[in-house]
Amino acid sequence: MRSIWNGAISFGLVSIPIKLVNATESHSISFRQIHVADGGRIRYRKVCELDEQEVTTAEIGKAYEDADGTMIPITDEDLASLPLPTAKTIEIVAFVPATEIDPLQMDAAYYLSANGIPAAKPYTLLREALKRSQKVAVAKYALRGRERLGMLRVVDDVIAMHGLLWPDEIRATDGVAPESDVTVRDAELDLADALMATLGEVDMDTLHDDYREAVETLVASKASGEALQPAAASDDHGGGKVIDLIAALENSVRAAKEARGEEPEEAGRAPVAKVTSLAGRKKSGGTGAKKKAASTATSTGRKAAAKKTTPGRTPAKKTTARSATKSATKKTTANTAAKTAKSATGTKPAARKTSPKKRASA
Numbered sequence: 001m002r003s004i005w006n007g008a009i010s011f012g013l014v015s016i017p018i019k020l021v022n023a024t025e026s027h028s029i030s031f032r033q034i035h036v037a038d039g040g041r042i043r044y045r046k047v048c049e050l051d052e053q054e055v056t057t058a059e060i061g062k063a064y065e066d067a068d069g070t071m072i073p074i075t076d077e078d079l080a081s082l083p084l085p086t087a088k089t090i091e092i093v094a095f096v097p098a099t100e101i102d103p104l105q106m107d108a109a110y111y112l113s114a115n116g117i118p119a120a121k122p123y124t125l126l127r128e129a130l131k132r133s134q135k136v137a138v139a140k141y142a143l144r145g146r147e148r149l150g151m152l153r154v155v156d157d158v159i160a161m162h163g164l165l166w167p168d169e170i171r172a173t174d175g176v177a178p179e180s181d182v183t184v185r186d187a188e189l190d191l192a193d194a195l196m197a198t199l200g201e202v203d204m205d206t207l208h209d210d211y212r213e214a215v216e217t218l219v220a221s222k223a224s225g226e227a228l229q230p231a232a233a234s235d236d237h238g239g240g241k242v243i244d245l246i247a248a249l250e251n252s253v254r255a256a257k258e259a260r261g262e263e264p265e266e267a268g269r270a271p272v273a274k275v276t277s278l279a280g281r282k283k284s285g286g287t288g289a290k291k292k293a294a295s296t297a298t299s300t301g302r303k304a305a306a307k308k309t310t311p312g313r314t315p316a317k318k319t320t321a322r323s324a325t326k327s328a329t330k331k332t333t334a335n336t337a338a339k340t341a342k343s344a345t346g347t348k349p350a351a352r353k354t355s356p357k358k359r360a361s362a
Contacts, residue, residue: 001111002021004020007020009092009126009139020161022111023110023111024108029216090141092137094138098153101164102170105170109160112161127159131154136153137151137153138152149164150163150164199256
């Protein structure tokens with residue numbers, strides 16, 4: 001990779017020669033401006049407004065425009081002579097936790113490469129110190145004619161530097177948040193949590209630019225003379241329409257589950273109430289009330305019948321048992337008296353009288 005800046009990292013009294021390399025690259029597709037009538041290329045020419053003559057890059061310099069429009073020329077030699085300690089140095093000023101850096105300050109990213117064999121040892125020392133401390137280094141450096149703020153951190157085995165905006169370059173948030181008072185219900189938060197859990201995490205390496213691929217397909221089809229069917233415009237985004245937030249969240253959870261190949265009714269889904277219209281809710285409520293009332297009446301009738309039958313059966317069992325006990329007692333008493341009389345007289349007890357019908361048959 002081609003370096004865009006050569007200098008050194010100032011780490012206390014340690015100086016680490018480094019080369020600055022762009023850590024990112026743009027894959028966006030650029031277009032040229034053409035004359036629609038004949039397809040001719042539209043070009044911008046640099047013309048001096050005083051003599052209306054086109055000038056080359058070598059003839060162009062810098063100037064500061066004063067409040068009254070006066071141009072004050074500034075040369076590269078003027079800028080190089082400024083007493084700027086960070087002109088060729090990335091000066092580390094502090095080590096802080098990464099959480100103290102506001103992501104809003106993040107700007108361009110660079111890789112810092114050790115410049116030469118002697119730089120390998122101090123470079124590795126700074127890298128390992130950053131790893132062990134789990135902190136980032138805040139530094140100042142000069143690039144493209146101005147002093148900038150940077151953050152050094154470790155990426156794999158390389159020290160990376162993120163350009164940072166100065167704190168006074170971050171705009172305040174006044175007037176950006178909704179001005180009206182909005183109340184968010186717990187049910188809506190539960191559904192939002194369920195949607196977040198369903199979407200889950202993602203491997204950042206799998207994300208790609210769908211729009212760029214579509215543009216490349218369009219360009220290829222145009223170049224080959226093939227007709228490309230335009231994609232149907234989607235109107236599912238709602239725009240400025242007022243939507244049912246609960247229903248939208250439920251549909252989002254359902255769609256996310258289906259996209260992952262899961263069943264929406266599977267376990268793991270947060271318990272959510274089904275959203276229906278007010279009229280449907282009343283109708284459903286009436287039907288449910290009738291069913292509940294019928295079920296309650298049936299259950300009550302069964303319990304009452306059970307209570308009515310049970311008391312009648314229980315005394316009957318008790319009466320039968322008592323009658324059997326009394327009969328057995330009388331029989332035992334009679335047998336005992338007969339045995340006593342026999343033993344006293346030595347004769348058999350008198351025979352029972354036989355009915356006339358039985359004597360006749362005999």
